[in-house]
Amino acid sequence: MTVNPGHFPQSSGTDALSDALSEAGLGTRTETLPDDRYLDREESWLRFNQRVLELAEDPEMPLLERVRFLAIFASNLDEFFMVRVAGLTRRMATGLAVKSASGRRPREVLERTSQVAHELMLRHAACFRDDLRPALVKEGVEILRWDELADTEQERLRRLFRDRIYPVLTPLVVDSAHPFPYISGLSLNLAVIVRDPESGKSMFARVKVPPVLPRFIEASPDRFTPLEDVIAAHLGQLFTGMEVLEHHAFRVTRNQDLEIDDDISEGLLQALERELLRRRFGPVVRLEVEESISPAVLELLTTELAIDGDQIYRVPGPLDLAGMSAIADLDRPELRYPPFVPSKEAIAQDEGIFGAIRERDVLVHHPYDSFTTTVQRLIEDAATDPRVLAIKQTLYRTSGDSPIVDALIDAAEAGKQVVVVVELKARFDERANIAWARKLEQAGCHVVYGFVGLKTHCKLALIVRQDADGVLRRYCHIGTGNYHSKTARLYEDFGLLTCDPAVGEDVSALFNHLTGYSRNDGYRRLLVAPRTLRPGLVERIRAEAAAHRAGRPARIRIKCNSLVDEVVIDALYEASRAGVPVDVWVRGICALRPGVPGLSETIRVRSVLGRFLEHSRVYVFENGGEPEVWIGSADLMHRNLDRRVETLVRVSDAEHRDRLTELMDLAMSDGTASWWLDADGDWARRTAGPGEKLLDIQTHLVRSHRWRTVDG
Structure with missing residues (x-):
């Protein structure tokens, strides 16, 4: 089933977006901002991969982990050329390319990309030849x-x-x-x-x-x-x-x-299969x-x-x-990270998962909290629980032998109503998702392939259950990562498990968007792209600026994979010019220039790379001393805000808000191992001074077992 996206706006350009924000009272107000205020996104991505390479070059890392980072660098660069360079080349060939937000012409972007990529590939080869290969020899492993x-x-x-x-x-x-x-x-x-x-x-x-x-x-x-x-x-x-x-x-x-x-006009699934065949001949x-x-x-x-x-x-x-x-x-375990077993304390094994969620919201942090005993258990228990009437779920990426998919099939075969929104266009997982979609359909699940023109990237599960007290409750999971049991052991992500009625109503309304023809912007605890997410974030950023001007507490903390969207960046610049402290914890691309006098003096940008792939998205606004915290699937990129269905959920539990805020502050601390971005787009790795030892935040969380003990 392919849904017409009439109730969602189509992908819009910057002008159309500015018009939409102006209509909402959120005009971009960029008249006095300098033209060179954005870093080039392609070079920023290459600098991210350079940080990966620096881990391979780091003699303090376990040797085989350095080898793994060497391999990851190569794989990352392959994808960069297959997608980013290829896309730019194609647009130039068709005459559709325009200047980038950084002001570079397409040919200039390609030339700079080629220069940096050449430098990094030679450095990568030298790391293998001059560093890792001899180091492996010393450990009895030889590449000959x-x-x-x-x-x-x-x-x-x-x-x-x-x-x-x-x-x-x-x-x-x-x-x-x-x-x-x-x-x-x-x-x-x-x-x-x-x-x-x-x-x-x-x-x-x-x-x-x-x-x-x-x-x-x-x-x-x-x-x-x-x-x-x-x-x-x-x-x-x-x-x-x-x-x-x-x-x-x-x-x-x-x-x-x-x-x-x-x-x-043909089915999305058939069109995708045809395009996959054509892709081999690009x-x-x-x-x-x-x-x-x-x-x-x-x-x-x-x-x-x-x-x-x-x-x-x-x-x-x-x-x-x-x-x-x-x-x-x-x-060779002695040459790798020490073994790590995720904590199972988020929900006790002898505690019924539905009872635990009724008692309190549960915030899980993977991989430090077990995915198997929390999110996977929720779906598996729902599949076999006779009180469960319906399960609705989005699937963007999942593992080849997915226990989540098996549980959904079991639920459908047991007579429960099962609705699965499968995103067929999850990059490089398209064939696997086609196979899962067909398997789910054959088992009797209602499979929706989402919207033409929009990817369904949100991570949602909704379970409708008739509890023993006779009340019909909606149990929800809203996450920052995929329903993928294998990557959940490697990717850092948050997930909220709740039966709060407001969240249940919001998630039900969103699934009606995804499967039917409804329009609803009146969410109570969700921000949803492409309609309300960007305006909602920009509104809150500007509220912090207004609070600072009025003498009230103001601060912004953001954790994301990428920060590229110009409207959000400009709003952060405006907040900084008003004096608001802004902390950005980004894994990959960042087009924002921090520390520019008169523009972004109060903005700090940090990056953490290590054993686990930092993947969660967290947005914290001081809100006059009562912090408002959001987590979800959305990065600050055009594709996420304009061309995807994304969700952020507001975290209501005060203890959860405190833990998330403390974690953000720990990552931004000068005593934490990280990379720091300067105004020219260069990343400097924070190194320890004499007698100083930097905190590796991931190792710290592993040793803590329960991430909630952030302070040790």
Whole structure:
């Protein structure tokens, strides 16, 4: 089922947004703000990935965790090129590109992006070659090229090649009868030059490195070699009777951003499946080659792939270090973070979950609080509880063997009404979500695919239960993260479990928005994008400025993944110019310039990266001494505020508000390990002085077991 988004506004440009805010009495008031007040979002994203790389470079980190961060950097950069660079390139090609908010022209953005990306990729390769590889050797783990292997290891790999690798290889030659082959995105390949000894003619051939095999092959215990090296050593078997003159590894990145026509009349699911097939053939946006590649082979690849020189990235081999994640998974616990078991104290195991929620709101903090014994338990208990009449839930991303989906299927098969809003366009999880949608439908669930033109990104669950006292109650979960049992052990997120009637009414009304044709802006404890969330936040930011001018307590604290939206940034600038202290805890992109005289002198921006992916969104407004705290799914980006259904819920419990505020203050403390952003967009890692030890906030929370004991 695809719902027409008539009761939500379509994606709007900045002018339309300004008009809408003006109509609501929230005009942008940017007349006196400088034109260069925004940092470039693409470079800011690259600086985020630079912080990831700095963790890989950090000798104080456990060694295999450094290896994991090295792999994460590579994977992150792949996605950046597939989506951000590809999207900008596509817009330029279609003539739709305009100046960015930072004032850079599209060509300038691409040139700067290329420069920074080149620098970071070389730094990444140097980290592997000069730092991590030698450090691994000291711990008995070696990454070796073919010529560095012992004779016995080479012999073992020859047998492996014959038995497991050779059968899946397909060499493709290029000549008058065979055109240059299609090179799929993110595939690792060997460019091979062979010569016919009879005719003396040289030819180009491509050999794809099979992605179904391990990226690094174990030659002997804890000694590994890149898969392409094993293949290269046996090219003579692929080109029998030919002379192999040279071979070089290369890798292509293609545009993999989805393009779905908002006016399609066919089903969204079918349109998405068709676009997924087309995505494999997107234009090339990056060519990675080993620095040893010959000029002739590089020129051939450049010509055949139709790319410019600044799209070529020459780095020391091996390529595709995202595959180092397998090395990070080695069974060497002494080289990793200490084991951690999430707390199960949020809801006692012998306590009925519905009774616990009736007694009090429950605020959970994953992964420090167990996802399995709280959120997952809520859905699983609802599926089997005979008093439960209906379950409604949104699904954006979930695990491959999802216990949440299994519980929803069990509930439907038990005769309960189950409504699931599945977001098919969750980037890179589209195929999995299509499969889950069909499985849920087959079990009798009512599946809604959301809105054309809007992603359903909010994290909501609603359970309708006839309690023993005869009262029909609505039990809700509103979270900042996905219903994904595996990532809940790695992603930091909050979730509110409540049966407060006001929240129940709001969530019921929102599900009616998602599944039907209703219009409701009168939420009591929710802010909902794209209609009320941005205006609601801007209104509260400006209320803090007014309070400060009137001499009342005023302060703003924000925790988010990204801060890009110009309207919100301008409102924060105005609050700062009024004297309001503003603290921003951001994981990734930040387009706001802190500490600029006359503009943002009272604004501080910090970033925390570490063992867990900081993923929660928290918004705290001093509100004259009675802090108003919101948590939810929404980041401060155009896509979240204009093109997604997002929710924030107001936290009503005073103890919960205090804990969230204390956590925000702890993260912003000068004594906490973090990165600090300056006005020029540079991030400086806070380092300890002589005799000083900085607090790692994630380690602190792990050791606390219960995050509520923030003060130790």
